[in-house]
Amino acid sequence: MNVLGTLQLGFIYGILTLGIFITFRVMNMPDLTVDGSFTLGLAVSAALALSGRPVLGLLLGFISGAGAGAVTGLLQTKAGIHSLLAGILTMTGLYSVNLAIMHGSPNVSLLQSGTVFSAIRAAFPAANKDVVILTAIVVLCVLCFAGLAWFFHTGAGLRVRAAGDNAAMVRASSINADHVCILSVALANAFIGLSGAVLAQYQGYADINAGTGIIVVGLASVVIGEVAVKKQTIVAGLLAAVIGAVAYRVLIALALSADFFPAYMLRLVSAVIVAATLAIPRLRAFAQDAKIKKEGRRNVENQ
Numbered sequence: 001m002n003v004l005g006t007l008q009l010g011f012i013y014g015i016l017t018l019g020i021f022i023t024f025r026v027m028n029m030p031d032l033t034v035d036g037s038f039t040l041g042l043a044v045s046a047a048l049a050l051s052g053r054p055v056l057g058l059l060l061g062f063i064s065g066a067g068a069g070a071v072t073g074l075l076q077t078k079a080g081i082h083s084l085l086a087g088i089l090t091m092t093g094l095y096s097v098n099l100a101i102m103h104g105s106p107n108v109s110l111l112q113s114g115t116v117f118s119a120i121r122a123a124f125p126a127a128n129k130d131v132v133i134l135t136a137i138v139v140l141c142v143l144c145f146a147g148l149a150w151f152f153h154t155g156a157g158l159r160v161r162a163a164g165d166n167a168a169m170v171r172a173s174s175i176n177a178d179h180v181c182i183l184s185v186a187l188a189n190a191f192i193g194l195s196g197a198v199l200a201q202y203q204g205y206a207d208i209n210a211g212t213g214i215i216v217v218g219l220a221s222v223v224i225g226e227v228a229v230k231k232q233t234i235v236a237g238l239l240a241a242v243i244g245a246v247a248y249r250v251l252i253a254l255a256l257s258a259d260f261f262p263a264y265m266l267r268l269v270s271a272v273i274v275a276a277t278l279a280i281p282r283l284r285a286f287a288q289d290a291k292i293k294k295e296g297r298r299n300v301e302n303q
Helices: 003-026 034-050 054-077 083-101 116-123 129-151 155-165 167-172 177-203 214-228 234-257 263-302
Strands: 107-109 205-207
Touching: 003 034, 003 129, 003 155, 003 177, 003 214, 003 234, 034 054, 034 083, 034 107, 034 177, 034 205, 034 214, 054 083, 054 116, 054 177, 116 129, 116 177, 129 177, 129 234, 155 167, 155 177, 167 177, 177 205, 214 234, 214 263, 234 263
Parallel strands: none
Antiparallel strands: 107 205
16 A cells, blocks of 8 residues: 555545535535536646636636536525535536536646646755655645635635525524525535546546545545544534545555455445444444343342
């Protein structure tokens, strides 16, 4: 197992998981825009890297992801479409948009183009390239984490958290619930788009199907992280999301290196991991109830 490569991918997907955490945990809403907005960031980043502007590609990957999320939010709030269907509609439309950005080609190679990572390697020629790349990715992930941790303690962030906790209360107050919904979905998909943008330049290519099933990767990371980090605060939740993304990549890398299953089974294993992790609280409660009943019967028998 390539430890440094696994950690690099883990922190790239950590940015994705931060976005999924916003909709899945903070807003308590399922958002299927993810598959499309991730690929949108990937496509935008690749297109701009090909034109010699890789840094702008990362920035516009973030902004384009936010735009995709805003469309989903508008469909939910202004068109009255259910959140699941709104996400599916945006994701479906983005497939054509992403192909258009990639000039109709399902694959775009960046091997002959400069990327942010090639520039970083060139700036530190004497250092280990994998360590340098990992450091750059970790710094970016930490900046995203710190930015979200700060945001959720601002007035706008507190309104987003309030809407997730009790939407009815928010509507009964002077807070515009529609604006909060649009903001939260846009912000979540901005980080998802950024993750795709970073991945495109990291791996040196963009693929139109790169986002297929990526929601499962994000959900697996969130729930794995929540098992590891118990404290229920917003900062702890964000930290758990990043830790879960890294842990998920380590688990997948270990399984692949041990030949437990072929590579094409990756999505199925991801789904099983999500289902198993989500079932842990229910299994714990079941075991606790069984223990209480057993102790109760024992006390009755002793009397």
